[in-house]
Amino acid sequence: MYAFTYHRPASAADAAALALKHTDGKILAGGQSLVQAMKLRLASPSDIIDLGTAKDLVGISQKGNQITIGAMTRHAAVEQSAEVKQLIPALADLAGGIGDRQVRHMGTLGGALANNDPAACYPAAVLGLGATIQTNKRTIAADDFFKGLYETALESSEIITAVTFPAAKRAAYIKFKNPASRFALVGVFVAQMDQGVRLAVTGAASCVFRVPEMEKALGAAFTPESIAKIHVSADDLNSDLHAAADYRAHLITVMAKRAVSKALGQ
Amino acid sequence: MTINVSMQVNGKAASVNVEERTLLVTVLREELRLTGTHVGCDTAQCGACTVHMNGKAVKSCSMLAMQAEGAQILTIEGVAHADGSLHPMQAAFKEHHGLQCGFCTPGMVMNAIDLVQGRPNITEEEIRHGLEGNLCRCTGYHNIVKSIAAGAKAMASAK
Incomplete structure (x- = not known):
């Protein structure tokens, strides 16, 4: 790991001020991706701004049909939250399947979204539920947040403070795991909302994406059969040593059907 | 610096x-x-x-x-008792042959102690899921799982 200067801001506002000053710095959330990237010298920030002590970024609160989760809330806290389990069980289920339990004790929602790993689980829930990302500057809709490979709508000194998830009538997440890393080879989050069905795919392409054709078919009939013949083109999907693009394309339909079955409690 | x-x-x-x-x-x-x-x-x-x-x-x-x-x-x-006697989870690993070369053992024991906290009747499946973040290159998982199940019971009765 290359040397850096360490900062410990007391609040999100202090962290943002530091980020504005140290433009080659990086925000540290749980560190489960960033610390490893730094060890491999894939990342060499001049400064590390550790949000670990920014107490205003932790916590889960429910307001009516919505749950707001602070950016520094650990995956394990979301997995075990009574409110999340009651209002959006699919979200608690997804959080409980990220990495392994040691990783879930450190990893955070905000860190996972800001990193936007193409195979991460959380982006699928955020896009699938149509959540809203709050930053120290503005509110960003999930549909406008994920821009590409490790790329988001966040500006350089912008910090995620919380994410608000609306409850779904039914929702479920299923991933086909890479057995070594437990990242999603393909993961599908499906949600039946008041405004219609949303379906988000992670792991398959450079960035999480929705499948409008499946959403439309599920809007007409929320059954696994209704999407059985809908196939996503392999053209823009990832090929790597774990899976070829056409295999990932095949898995999308399989995982989407399983997600719908799971949402139906089957 | x-x-x-x-x-x-x-x-x-x-x-x-x-x-x-x-x-x-x-x-x-x-x-x-x-x-x-x-x-x-x-x-x-x-x-x-x-x-x-x-x-x-x-x-x-x-x-x-x-x-x-x-x-x-x-x-x-820090897990053994002050008199040097083993923590119930360490004792369970010893009793049930939960280690071969021993390299992974400290991590296995530490994860296990946290995993079974307040869960004396944790199932084999829950233990196996709980161990997703620990690898044993001797592949001695079977006895590790047995040790943890026994350790969970011993920890609960030691309280």
């Missing part, structure tokens, strides 16, 4: 001056000479470096020492 990091390690105050980029596992092993915590893969896969931070199992090779500032850290050296 060096920076001070202070924490409670196995119930004792520890304060060291280290480079800012120092990992928690490096402080434990090289500064405090607590070499029971192992570095296996160094890429957050194997879990040999598992310690408890404020009671929760974490991978000490995947965090900066600075992230543990002010925290309560428990390592494998």
Whole structure:
């Protein structure tokens, strides 16, 4: 790991001020991706701004049909939250399947979204539920947040403070795991909302994406059969040593059907 | 540049001056000479470096020492009783042959103690899921799972 200067801001506002000053710095959330990237010298920030002590970024609160989760809330806290389990069980289920339990004790929602790993689980829930990302500057809709490979709508000194998830009538997440890393080879989050069905795919392409054709078919009939013949083109999907693009394309339909079955409690 | 990091390690105050980029596992092993915590893969896969931070199992090779500032850290050296007798989970690993070469054992025991907290009747399936972040290259999982199930019961009855 290359040397850096360490900062410990007391609040999100202090962290943002530091980020504005140290433009080659990086925000540290749980560190489960960033610390490893730094060890491999894939990342060499001049400064590390550790949000670990920014107490205003932790916590889960429910307001009516919505749950707001602070950016520094650990995956394990979301997995075990009574409110999340009651209002959006699919979200608690997804959080409980990220990495392994040691990783879930450190990893955070905000860190996972800001990193936007193409195979991460959380982006699928955020896009699938149509959540809203709050930053120290503005509110960003999930549909406008994920821009590409490790790329988001966040500006350089912008910090995620919380994410608000609306409850779904039914929702479920299923991933086909890479057995070594437990990242999603393909993961599908499906949600039946008041405004219609949303379906988000992670792991398959450079960035999480929705499948409008499946959403439309599920809007007409929320059954696994209704999407059985809908196939996503392999053209823009990832090929790597774990899976070829056409295999990932095949898995999308399989995982989407399983997600719908799971949402139906089957 | 060096920076001070202070924490409670196995119930004792520890304060060291280290480079800012120092990992928690490096402080434990090289500064405090607590070499029971192992570095296996160094890429957050194997879990040999598992310690408890404020009671929760974490991978000490995947965090900066600075992230543990002010925290309560428990390592494998801190789990046995003051008279030297083994912690019930350590005793269960010994009894059920839960180790072969022993390299992964400190991480397995630390994760297991946290995993079974308040769950004396944890199922085999729950234990296997709970061990997703710990690898045993001897592939001795069967006896590790048996040890943890026995350790869970022993921990509950020891209270």
